[in-house]
Amino acid sequence: SYALTQPSSVSVSPGQTASISCFGDKLGNNYISWYQQKPGQSPLLVIFQDAKRPSGIPERFSGSNSGNTATLTISGTQVMDEADYYCQTWDTMTSSWVFGGGTKLTVL
Amino acid sequence: QVQLVQSGAEVKKPGASVKVSCQTSGYNFKTYGMTWVRQAPGQGLEWMGWINTDNNNANYAQKFRDRVTMTADTSTSTIYLELRNLKSDDTAVFYCAREMADYGSGSFYGDFWGQGTLITVSS
Numbered sequence: 001s002y003a004l005t006q007p008s009s010v011s012v013s014p015g016q017t018a019s020i021s022c023f024g025d026k027l028g029n030n031y032i033s034w035y036q037q038k039p040g041q042s043p044l045l046v047i048f049q050d051a052k053r054p055s056g057i058p059e060r061f062s063g064s065n066s067g068n069t070a071t072l073t074i075s076g077t078q079v080m081d082e083a084d085y086y087c088q089t090w091d092t093m094t095s096s097w098v099f100g101g102g103t104k105l106t107v108l
Numbered sequence: 109q110v111q112l113v114q115s116g117a118e119v120k121k122p123g124a125s126v127k128v129s130c131q132t133s134g135y136n137f138k139t140y141g142m143t144w145v146r147q148a149p150g151q152g153l154e155w156m157g158w159i160n161t162d163n164n165n166a167n168y169a170q171k172f173r174d175r176v177t178m179t180a181d182t183s184t185s186t187i188y189l190e191l192r193n194l195k196s197d198d199t200a201v202f203y204c205a206r207e208m209a210d211y212g213s214g215s216f217y218g219d220f221w222g223q224g225t226l227i228t229v230s231s
Contacts, residue, residue: 030214031213031214031215031216031217033217033218035153035218037153042203042221042222042223042224043145043153043203043205043218043221044221045217045218045219048208048215048217048219049213049215049217054219086152086153088153088217090214090215090216092214094169094170095167096155096157096158096167096169097143097145097155097158097216098155099145099152099153099154099155100152101152102152102153
């Protein structure tokens with residue numbers, strides 16, 4: 001089955017740019033979504049269709065997807081952005097969602 | 109506004125069954141499919157399956173196929189997840205999510221999520 005791989009953790013200083021990657025075979029041929037999850041909360045969609053932001057998501061969140069890698073970029077990272085981030089795509093072979101293992105973003 | 113409100117936490121014994129509900133409001137229930145995702149303590153997100161709220165057709169992840177049933181009640185705009193033969197490693201938070209789907213482009217994602225339901229399986 002299709003697999004997505006994320007780094008387990010990423011650290012960034014406040015105000016700097018955070019990049020979280022998601023690897024999958026020919027991932028650029030699929031749409032990717034990104035979710036933010038803070039402790040005790042439900043996942044929140046922050047990016048869909050590779051690079052689109054839902055209403056209410058700050059402009060500092062952006063996404064890209066090409067080749068085997070999708071990237072979530074947070075520009076001017078704020079302390080409030082500290083959370084777990086999950087990438088997700090659709091596996092056409094099994095008609096199912098696939099999640100990456102998640103990346104813990106630490107802002108310090 | 110779109111809202112997904114799930115039923116409360118439950119404690120179950122191994123071998124038992126559980127039925128979790130997710131009541132929706134603020135949109136046309138039959139227009140969107142719904143997905144269930146679970147998250148074990150300290151672990152990542154795991155897709156369990158999807159249900160077509162218009163005709164009750166469902167597609168389950170292979171891992172759960174023999175002990176899960178998803179249903180939809182259009183009269184109350186509510187979906188249900190039943191998981192049978194519970195094991196201790198089924199202890200998790202279960203989330204429902206509204207699915208945005210475009211089969212032509214292959215775009216599938218959850219735009220609104222319920223608050224989660226904690227199911228604890230313990231003897």
